[in-house]
Amino acid sequence: MTRISVVPGAGKRAATKNGTSRRRFLTGGAAVAAAGVATLAMPNVSRAQTVTWRFQSTWGATDIFHEYAQDYVKRVNEISGNRFKLELLAANAVVGAFQVMDATHSGALDGSHGVTAYWYGKHKAASLFGTAAPLGWDANQLLGWFYYGGGTALYNELIGTNLKLSVVGYLTGPMPTQPLGWFKKDIRSADDLRGLKFRTVGLAGDLFTEMGLAVTNIPGGEVVPAIQRGVLDAAEFNNPSSDRAYGMPDVSKLYILCSYHQRVECFEVLFNKTKHDALPAEIKATLRYAAEAASADMSWKQQDRYPRDLQEMKDKQGVKTARTPDAVLQAQLNAWNKVLADLEKDPFTKKVIDSQRAWVKRVVGFYREYDTPNELAWNHFNRA
Secondary structure (H helix, E strand, O other): OOEEEEOOOOOOOOOEEOOEEOOOOOOOHHHHHHHOOOOOOOOOOOOOEEEEEEEEEOOOOOOHHHHHHHHHHHHHHHHOOOOEEEEEEOOOOOOOHHHHHHHHHHOOOOEEEEOHHHHOOOOOHHHHHHEEOOOOOOHHHHHHHHHHOOHHHHHHHHHHHHOOOOEEEEEEEEEOOOOOEEEOOOOOOHHHOOOOEEEOOOHHHHHHHHOOOEEEOOOHHHHHHHHHOOOOOEEOOOOHHHHHHOOHHHOOOEEEEOOOOOOEEEEEEEEEHHHHHOOOHHHHHHHHHHHHHHHHHHHHHHHHHHHHHHHHHHHHHOOEEEEOOHHHHHHHHHHHHHHHHHHOOOHHHHHHHHHHHHHHHHHHHHHHHHOOOHHHHHHHHHOO
């Protein structure tokens, strides 16, 4: 629900009871003259009022992902001069983590912060925008495709034309390669994965099902209890900081790094379309440019936080790391062939994949030819 309050000097404050805000009429000729209207209503966002929108993340309050959502909210609020404000709520404050798309569509939430994989049940192509296939690119190149390679038009076609969802979305926040996950025994071959009860989301679920695992799709906050109850044998979430916050080291000490199941992933910021389209142009611009600014900041912050949390888990919590064997990585790529072939049976999904393949061929092909490899320099300066 949109909440509107009047700043001091512009009239009486809007009263709030039991968490529900009311719109109040301005009283007094001076206030009417200052506001120029009899009531405060969207889309007007004047300097004499503050508009507050409920904005829920899909993450627990201690997760660094929720912190990234807060970083986005902070930029929106500051750029708008606090005339337009997002009020950040953690997962389950209004709806569950997997329900934020529906809640934003219906208007139960004004906006939300999550990932497209959490609503891929509506259309599997959704996952391609946020957890794309490992075509040889990284998450920042996925964002490049979204904003400069035709991805935005395809995304709008999916949510608007195909699914009739009343939302406006921006992609933001490139993520590094996700770990294979937390295990109770070492994984030396693809056969060691077969039959495991495993948590993942989005198209990674299709991938691991193809590889013979029994996949469960649940939010991050439910993973550790599921392992403790024996519902899961192993799980992945995303990164050292989030995994540590959710308590993964309490249920497993083996953290296997590097995987192709979610090599390319980024966040999604959503707003209810009806409410978004009624906003003044400068506020709509603020929502988009804040997503771009927060995306850059996240790419820098994770460089500091993820290595520190990984080292702390090793030093203080007894976590051992291992690298996914090349044989398992190759088995993942082989399984991706089958997953993509099945996806391409749908004409729209094939159009998305073809567009992504063309972007990767052009952009990654350029950098492979143009960039100096880091490995040679790393070995030269860092290996004794």
